[in-house]
Amino acid sequence: MNIQYKTRHMVDILFVLALFAVFALSALLLVTFGSKIYQNTVTSMNDNYTLRNSYSYVTEKIRQSDTENALSIGSIKDESAIVITSEINQTFYETYLYYHEGYLKELFIKKGDLPDPYAGQSILKVQSFGIKQINSSLYSFTLTDDEQQTIEFLVSQKSNG
DSSP states (O other), X not given: OHHHHHHHHHHHHHHHHHHXXXXXXXXXXXXXXXXXXXXXXXXXXXXXXXXXXXXHHHHHHHHHTOSTTOEEEEEEXXXXXXXXXXXXXXXXXXXXXXXXXXXXXXXEEETTSOOOGGGSEEEEEOSEEEEEEOSSSEXXXXXXXXXXXXXXXXXXXXXXX
């Protein structure tokens, strides 16, 4: 009777240990899969961050300055730039949005001053930034990020139409 009690007690302990091992393994697998899914989600969000924000930044800058003849295409050194002309206290200023040394940059200067590409404020890290004027009020932009993802979008200036 004593031997039977010890055997049953040993089986109970082994069963509890096996159950605990199955629970621990399941929890470990769940955490591993969850972390992989989280990592993939964060990577995907980071990959899209630059393109979404670059697109939003350019379109918002153009919409903020939607006045007659405010937009034009210019250049800084050999890079093309969108030039936004504005008037503040009867003085004209130009805002340049352009690509320089891996960044989308913005430069705000007095109209007539020579733009220096190094003086601009870095906005976002991009691989390239292209601009084309389709007609008098429609512009096409192409942005490529460091992951070689490209977005093309059109922005229309309503005040010219």
